[in-house]
Amino acid sequence: MKALRKLASGAGHLELVDVPDPRAVPGHVVLAVKAAGVCGTDIHILHDEFPTIPPVTLGHEVAGEVVEVGSGISDWSVGDRVVTETYYGVCLQCEYCRAGYSNLCAQRRSIGSKVDGGFAEYLEVPGRLLHRIPDSLSWETAALTEPLACTVHALNQVRIHPGDWVVVSGPGPMGLLALQVARAAGGRVIALGLTQDTKRLEVATQLGAHKTFNVEVLGSQQAIAEVTALTNGGAHVVLECAGAGPSADLLLQVVRKRGAYGQIGLYGKPVPIDVDTICYKELSVSGTNASIPEAWPRALELLQLGLVKSEAIISGTWSLQQWQDAFAKVQEKGALKVLMAP
Known part of the structure; x- marks a missing residue:
């Protein structure tokens, strides 16, 4: 599959490359990525201003369809429409994880920076991170859930x-x-x-x-x-x-x-x-540092009720092959929310 990856430390080193399709290990699922937002963090990664562990696929604002379910998963099925939280790896044992603040876990590894993210055709994540997308929401609107969850947490x-x-x-x-x-x-x-x-x-x-x-x-x-x-x-x-x-x-x-x-x-x-x-x-x-799990259902509800409107914020959708133009639009402030649809 195609994936936009940070191949090495330092400014630049972003390339669209071929990588193997991910497979669902126990407790995890594979998503077909339908829409993924370009965040300011992705621009910081481009310029080596945000910590990463390369080589790594960028993208953490993801909406997608479940296409493979690993063993031990009973809540999700192939065909489910979902968004995913970003904290691929946390300890689940520290005082912050136990209190619901996994965003502050010292062992946190997030998709798009420390592990592979959603600027790719497929994404593998733990099933515990998923939230169901209401039927009334488009893929594009659902891709706003992650930044909106961050906003909900902040407010x-x-x-x-x-x-x-x-x-x-x-x-x-x-x-x-x-x-x-x-x-x-x-x-x-x-x-x-x-x-x-x-x-x-x-x-x-x-x-x-x-x-x-x-x-x-x-x-x-x-x-x-x-x-x-x-x-x-x-x-x-x-x-x-x-x-x-x-x-x-x-x-x-x-x-x-x-x-x-x-x-x-x-x-x-x-x-x-x-x-x-x-x-x-x-x-x-x-x-505030990103989001916490309880902010995600609230974010989806705000979108579903129309209390947060996506149409005025989403500037358009670019393909992975157009990633350089998409990133340029964000850096030049020539657009608001830029999405990519692998």
């Missing part, structure tokens, strides 16, 4: 209440998912972006943002003044989805005292922020 940390003002900085795919989950919780959402995000801010409005601001056009101080006035003294919750230092600094200024700051975006390097503000405002600060 569970900040606990939005009906009527809360929520500021989302960074209207990329994660920011637009966060916007919708915040609205589903009853929040009134303000989206912030830059000039390069103009079209994305328009999508934010389509998805129910109460107001959007182009920080680059307004200038940071004017943007802070506008948001503070609109929210009558500051937002109850701010969500940093841009992974940019100036974005974090601005959010610390627009969040109200005793508000909540949620970090969703990754920076890839240390950034300077005024940590004293956390003390002076008595802020609750949280960060």
